[in-house]
Amino acid sequence: MDIQPILAALRKHKIPAILIVLEIALACAVLCNAVFMIGQRIGEIKLPNAIDEQGIADIRVLGTDPKLSADDVPRNLAALRQIPGVTAAAVINTMPLTNNGWNAGVGTSPADVMDKDSPNVATYFFTSSAEQALGLRLLRGRFFTSEEFAGSKLSDSYIPTGHVTLVTQSLADRLWPGQDALGRQVWIDKDFHFTVVGIVADVLRPNENGEGLAAFHWSMFLPLTPGPGGYLNDYIVRSAPQDRERVLRAAVAKLEALSPNAVVRPITFTDIRDKYFANTRSMIWMLVLVCVVMLAVTAFGIVGLTSFWVGQRRRQIGIRRAVGATRAHILQHFQTENFLLSSAGVAAGMILAFGINLYLMQHYQMLRMPWYYLPASAIALWVLGQLAVLGPALRASNVPPVVATRDG
């Protein structure tokens, strides 16, 4: 198809042509970045978490006398384990995604801990059989022995005095890239060190902690025996998913009966997850809504302007038809015209999208957008343009040649 006449026609309508190009450029730029943000957030929600999310409930017991917890905790656990349907119960200092962070800087040597770039890690302390209660998936090595649980108390620095730990695969890869982590030492502060006895599948931290998604799986687990001090507040109760609600009610009743003055806060893990990601999810919906409405507005803008052009050029179209152009020729004319405008728009839009991404990287800690987002959204806008132009173009192709002979 010869594009010379189309360019000539566009030159006559500079302003509307520029407007369409600008609109498409801006839509392309916003679309790229919005879709990228949506993707990032979906990625965050989809992060794997290797515990039994469907079967776990968490009951936080607050306001008890911390001096008595050495006795209270074993008593409460024994009571919980008697509930029919409970497959495992244990106490832990905090749970994934609860925003109750227990973090520590760790390193592979005492000097390494003090380094500014040493990784900040979520530390979970739990009592015996918590591996089963959480449903941790052991990849290599072993879980803790009962001696290791019994020998570990909480020190004044909030760190257990035991000398063994389980680490997640991601943390192992971060601390000893390309090497075997089993048997190596992890240091917390400069006074505490732990031997890695097992590597477990990735478990999420209590919160993202502002260190990026890569760090969201940096968790380590330390054994602990209940002692005085109110730090073991989260009772994990695991059951089959269908028993979960019933077990949770029974567990709350038992705990309330055992500690009448306590504040007992039950929640299933699925609710913990929903709560943690509620904001992320609403941001996703908002971005989707903006994208859809924006594309609709752009499409209607193209329909409106092209309709106007078709109306203005009825006579010329009639003449072209009269001198031998087929309907297909007229249709093609408008489609090609739109394709040219869209191309100019997406070309500018891709540059703009890249610029916006750079700005967001600087000011909003956004990641670099992978290159394929650019051609993908370009194709989306090409298709959108062609669909939008189809109606007016068909109407144009239906202009009868006889129009040419009429005046006006």
Place this chain on the structure above:
Amino acid sequence: MFAYYLELALRSLKHNRALNVLMVVAIAVGIGASMTTLTVLHILSGDPLPGKSARLFYAQVDGDPTPDYKHAEPPDALDYQSAVDLWSARRADRQALIVDSQIKTRAPEANRPPLMLMMLSTTSDFFPMFEVPFEYGSAWTPEDDANRARVAVISSDLNDKLFGGQDSVGKTLRLGDADVRIVGVLKPWRPSPQFYDVRGGRFSNGDTSDYYTKPEDVFTPFYTGLEINDGNFNQFNCWAPPPNPGHLVNSPCNWVGLWVELDSAAKVVSYREFLNSYAQQQKTLGRIRYTETRLRDLMQWLDFNQYVPRNAKLQTWLAFAFLAICLFNTVGLLLAKFLRRAGEIGVRRALGASRGAVFAQCLTEAGLIGLLGGVGGWLLTLLGLWLVRRQPTPYSDLVHMDVAMFFTTFVLAVVVSLIAGALPALRASRIAPALQLKTL
């Protein structure tokens, strides 16, 4: 003349219905999106104490003697010694220590399970200094501060919950294991942000929505709070493990905030000098090592903490990009609308209308469409704000449209449509009458 243009504009609305509806909808959607995010931003970035905030200051001294890289800026909270020294020096017009902690709360009279609530331990100046409104009773006295009196002020929410909104002054509240007497009940009080607890924004990575939570439900004198909730305090940071976790008095930890009110510029200068000389003196005594101090006023402190959540700002950017797309769209459609009537405009020009008159008429039409879009945008903004209120963010209950934002909606809509209309109107006013008349 304007009335005549308006009549023409109204008349032209009836022609090209589809085109007009398209423009009104485009403006409405653009305005709706941008005003929703702008209203949220407006509410989040406001001054919590207008007229007073310039006289309130947050004092910082660096009590951490560890030699490392962190000392360019003093920490966001004070260690116990510095806080109490500065407070008891009473060099400001008013001064309040603050520290908050979680505590189990019950009312022996009310028959309901205990609650875990946030308690603010502060000093008596807190209430007049931050203009906290009272429903019943009053704040405690400076003597209560000194005597560690077992008294408390409670929030209106808690009073509703425990005492059904009745005057509960004189009644007893059990905090942890201690009984305190209620001396005051607040009116509903919801500063935005909850400015006095703001800290640590540098480390929050832009997720600062927690700065907009409700104020604490229980307020006790500073020392009273430290006594009855001993063992349950959280540090801002520690430079060495505290000997008794949760007990932070004289521990190597930063955890207390100090707000001061300074009513004149001269006092601000002299308070700065006082802070510096205190740091110097403590350094001489060997207690601290770094003498950087800060005295930021309330808004500076909020800005330093980058208190507006990053997501809210990002959404506003997005919404305005969206409005720009709607604007381009409207320019194109207005151009189509005006040029389609080239013949009519040609006749008016031939009959003596000046270019200015045609331009004014076209702009009136654009403005009218903007106004209609504004009405639609206002309704969409209300819908958008309703959606925001249903979100689980701490500030969702704060979000509403105020008078300023109501008018901004319409001003923005009309301004946007006038900007959009300017170029098409200019084109329309350039239409040569002769050429158009020939084709009629």
